[in-house]
Amino acid sequence: MSSTIWSVDDHLEDILASVRPLDPIELQLPEAQGCVLVDDVTVPVALPPFDNSSMDGYAVRVADLAEAGEDSPVVLAVIGDIAAGSEDLPTVGPGQAARIMTGAPLPPGAQAVVPVEWTDGGTGGGAATSMLPAGQAPEGAAGEVRVYRPVEEHAHVRARGSDVQAGDLALAAGTVLGPPQIGLLAAIGRGTVRVRPRPRVVVLSTGSELAQPGEELTTGRIYDSNSFALAAAARDAGAIAYRVGAVTDDPELLRAAIEDQLLRADLLVTTGGVSVGAYDVVKEALAPAGDEDVPESNVDFRRLAMQPGKPQGFGSIGPERTPLLALPGNPVSSYVSFELFVRPAIRTLMGLDDVHRPTVRALLDTEAPLSSPDGKRQFLRGRYDAEAGRVAPVGGAGSHLVAALAHADCLIVVPEKTTSVEPGAGVDVVLLG
Numbered sequence: 001m002s003s004t005i006w007s008v009d010d011h012l013e014d015i016l017a018s019v020r021p022l023d024p025i026e027l028q029l030p031e032a033q034g035c036v037l038v039d040d041v042t043v044p045v046a047l048p049p050f051d052n053s054s055m056d057g058y059a060v061r062v063a064d065l066a067e068a069g070e071d072s073p074v075v076l077a078v079i080g081d082i083a084a085g086s087e088d089l090p091t092v093g094p095g096q097a098a099r100i101m102t103g104a105p106l107p108p109g110a111q112a113v114v115p116v117e118w119t120d121g122g123t124g125g126g127a128a129t130s131m132l133p134a135g136q137a138p139e140g141a142a143g144e145v146r147v148y149r150p151v152e153e154h155a156h157v158r159a160r161g162s163d164v165q166a167g168d169l170a171l172a173a174g175t176v177l178g179p180p181q182i183g184l185l186a187a188i189g190r191g192t193v194r195v196r197p198r199p200r201v202v203v204l205s206t207g208s209e210l211a212q213p214g215e216e217l218t219t220g221r222i223y224d225s226n227s228f229a230l231a232a233a234a235r236d237a238g239a240i241a242y243r244v245g246a247v248t249d250d251p252e253l254l255r256a257a258i259e260d261q262l263l264r265a266d267l268l269v270t271t272g273g274v275s276v277g278a279y280d281v282v283k284e285a286l287a288p289a290g291d292e293d294v295p296e297s298n299v300d301f302r303r304l305a306m307q308p309g310k311p312q313g314f315g316s317i318g319p320e321r322t323p324l325l326a327l328p329g330n331p332v333s334s335y336v337s338f339e340l341f342v343r344p345a346i347r348t349l350m351g352l353d354d355v356h357r358p359t360v361r362a363l364l365d366t367e368a369p370l371s372s373p374d375g376k377r378q379f380l381r382g383r384y385d386a387e388a389g390r391v392a393p394v395g396g397a398g399s400h401l402v403a404a405l406a407h408a409d410c411l412i413v414v415p416e417k418t419t420s421v422e423p424g425a426g427v428d429v430v431l432l433g
Contacts, residue, residue: 004302004303005303005304005305006302006303006304006305006312007304007305007377007416008304008305008306008340008377011302011304011312011314011341012340012341012344014314015314015323015325015341015344015345016344016345016348016355018314018316018323019267019323019345019348019349020348020349021196021348021349021350021351022196022197022199022266022349022350022351023196024038024194024195024196025194025195025196025197026192026193026194026195027192027193027195027197028191028192029182029185029186029190029191029192029193030182032177032182032185032192032193032195033177033178033179033182034176034177034178034198034238035176035177035195035196035197035198035350036174036175036176036177036195036196036350036351036352037171037172037173037174037175037176037177037181037193037194037195038173038194038195038196038351039173039194040169040171040172040173041169041170041171041185041188041190041193042167042168042169042170043164043165043166043167043168043169043170043188044166044188044189045166045188045189046160046161046163046164046165046166047161047163047164047187047188048158048159048160048161048162048163049160050105050106050160051105051106051157051158051159051160052084052103052104052105052106052157052158053100053101053102053103053104053106053113053156053157053158054102054113054156054157054158055102055113055115055116055156056100056101056102056115056116056130056131057099057100057113057114057115057116057117057118057119057131057156058076058078058097058098058099058100058113058114058116058119058145058147059082059092059097059098059099059100059106059107059110059112059113060076060092060097060110060111060112060113060114060147060151061092061093061094061096061109061110061111062111062112062150062151062152062153063094064076064094064095064097065114065147065149065150065151066150067150068147068148068149068150069148069149070148070149073119073120073146073147073148074146074147075144075145075146075147076095076096076097076144076145076147077095077096077097077143077144078096078097078098078099078122078143078144078145079092079096079097079098080098080099081098081099081100081101082098082099082100082101082104082105082107083101083104084101084102084103084104085104086104086105089105089107089108090107091107091108091109092107092108092109092110093109096109097114097145097147098110099122099131099145100113101131106157111153111154112151112152112153112154112155112156112157113151113155113156113157114147114149114151114155114156115156116128116130116131118147118148118149118151119145119146119147119148120145120146120148121145122143122144122145124144124146127148164188170184170185170188171184171185174351174352174353176238176350176352177193177195196349196350196351198238198239198240198350199238199239199240199266199267199346199349199350200239200240200242200264200265200266200267201231201234201239201240201241201242201265201266201267201268201269201342201346202241202242202244202261202264202265202267202268202269203226203227203230203231203234203241203242203243203244203269203270203271204227204244204246204247204254204257204258204261204268204269204270204271205224205226205227205244205245205246205247205270205271205272205329206246206247206248206249206254206270206271206272206273206281206282206329207224207246207248207249207272207273207281207329208248208249209221209222210222210223210224210246211223211224211246212224212245212246213228224245224246225331225402226271226272226329226331226334226335227243227244227245227246227271228243229331229334229335230269230271230327230334230335230338230342231243233335233338233339233342233343234269234338234342234346237342237343237346237347238346238347238350239267239346239349239350242261242264242265244257244261247281248281249273249281250281251281251284251285252285254270254273254281254282254285254286255285255286258270258285258286258317258318258324259318262317262318262319262320262322265322266322266323266349267322267323267324267325267342267345267346267349268317268322268323268324268325269324269325269326269327269338269342270282270313270324270325270326270327271326271327271328271329271334272327272328272329272334273285273326273329274301274311274312274313274326274327274328274329282313282326283301283313283326286299286313286315286317286324286326298315298316298317298321299313299314299315299316299317299324299326300313300314300315301313301326302314305375305376305377305416306340306376306377306378306379307372307373307376307377307378307379308328308330308332308333308336308379309327309328309333309334309336309337309340309379310328310333310376311328312325312326312327312328312337312341313325313326313327314326314341323345325337325341325342325345327341327342331402331405332381332402332404332405335405336379336411339357339411339430339432340379343355343357344356357430357431357432358430358431359413359428359429359430359431360384360428360429360431361389361426361427361428361429362384362385362389362390362391362426362427362429363389363390363391363424363425363426363427364390364391364392364412364421364422364423364424364425364426364427365385365388365390365391365392365423366392366393366423367423368423369420369421369422369423370393370412370414370420370421371419371420372414372418372419372420372421373419374416374417374419375416375417376416377413377414377415377416378413378414379411379412379413379414379430380393380411380412380414381393381394381395381404381405381407381408381410381411381412382394382408382409382410382411382412382429383407383408383409383410384409384410384429384431391410391412391427391429393412394407394408395407395408408432409431409432409433410429410430410431410432410433411429411430411432412427412428412429413427413428413429413430414427
C-alpha cells in the first residue's frame with residue numbers, strides 16, 4: 001500500500017478516468033428496460049394515428065343535437081357499430097348515429113361523440129349507464145337512440161396527433177428506459193432500440209469469519225451483509241448484479257474466484273481484505289507484489305483522507321482489463337465507499353452524463369457540536385427533512401454500525417479542514433434516496 005494519502009476527489013477522478021461507457025448494442029424492447037438510449041428517437045407516425053373516441057357512446061353530427069334536452073330528446077337512427085380496430089366504417093348522415101367504443105376510429109360524417117350516459121342506450125327507456133352488448137343492438141334497440149344533451153364539435157374525440165406528431169422527438173439520447181419510455185417506443189412501432197447495456201457487476205465478500213444468512217452462527221463468525229447490501233446497491237444504480245458467496249482468507253482461492261467471474265463482469269467489486277492486517281487477502285492476492293502470480297492484475301491499494309473508508313483499492317484485472325474496486329470490509333465503510341466510488345463508475349459504464357447523487361445544503365439539527373478528524377473528509381449517516389431544510393445525524397461515527405445505516409437517507413459531509421460543526425450550521429448533504 002502506497003504511503004501517499006489520496007483525497008476523495010483525486011481517487012474518484014482516477015476511477016472515472018479509467019472507466020469507459022459500454023459499447024452500444026441493439027436490444028428488443030423487453031431487454032432494453034433500465035438501459036440508456038444511445039440515439040435520439042423521433043416519431044415516425046402521429047399518435048394517435050387517427051381521430052378516435054375517448055368514450056363509449058355514439059358518433060354524431062353536431063347540428064342534429066342542437067335542440068336536445070332532458071325533456072326533449074333528439075331521436076337518431078342507429079346505423080351500426082364501430083369497435084376498436086374497425087376498418088369498414090359507415091358514413092354518418094343527417095339524423096343518424098353510429099355506436100362507437102373507446103379507441104374506435106371516428107367515422108366519416110361524424111363530428112363528435114355523445115357518451116352513452118347522455119342517451120337511453122337505444123333501449124327506449126331512461127338514461128343508460130352502459131352500452132348494450134353488440135348482439136343486442138341495433139336490432140334490440142329498434143335502431144334508434146334518444147340523446148338528451150347537445151354536444152360540441154370534437155367533444156370526446158382524441159384528435160390525430162394530439163399525443164405526438166410525426167417528426168417530434170420522442171426520447172432524447174441519454175434517457176434511461178423505464179416502463180413509460182418502453183411503452184412509448186412500442187406505441188410508435190419500435191421493436192428494437194440502440195442502447196448501452198446495463199453493466200454486469202460482480203460483488204465478492206472476503207473473510208473466513210463470514211457466514212451466509214440462514215446458516216448457524218458459530219463462535220467467532222458473523223453474517224455476510226456486505227455482499228447483499230452492495231449487490232442491492234448495484235441494482236439500484238442500474239446494473240445487473242451477481243453476488244458471490246464469501247471467499248475465505250486464502251489468496252489462491254480468491255484469485256480463482258475472481259478468474260471464474262471475469263467472463264460475466266463489466267466491473268468487479270470486492271469487500272474486505274484491503275487494510276494492513278495479517279489476513280488482508282485482497283491485497284495479498286492482487287497487489288502489484290503478486291504480479292508474477294497474476295500477470296494481468298494492476299490494482300493499486302491506497303489510503304484515502306476520509307472517514308469511514310480509509311483503505312481502498314482500484315485497478316484492472318484479466319485479459320479484458322476489467323475494472324476492479326476493492327472496498328473495506330466494515331459494513332458502513334463498504335457502503336459509503338460504494339456510494340462515493342462504485343455507483344459513479346456504474347453510471348459511467350451506462351453512459352450517463354450525471355453520475356453523482358444529488359447534493360443539497362441543509363442546517364445541522366443537533367444539540368451539541370459534531371467533531372470530525374482533522375485532515376479527513378467525514379461522511380456521517382443522517383436523516384434529511386426537505387421541508388425544514390435540516391439534517392440530523394443517525395447513530396455514531398463507528399464504521400460497524402449497520403443498524404444506523406438502515407435508518408439513514410443521506411450522508412452528512414464534513415470537510416477535511418473542519419474539526420467541529422456547530423448546531424444550526426450549514427452542511428453539504430448527499431441524498432441517498
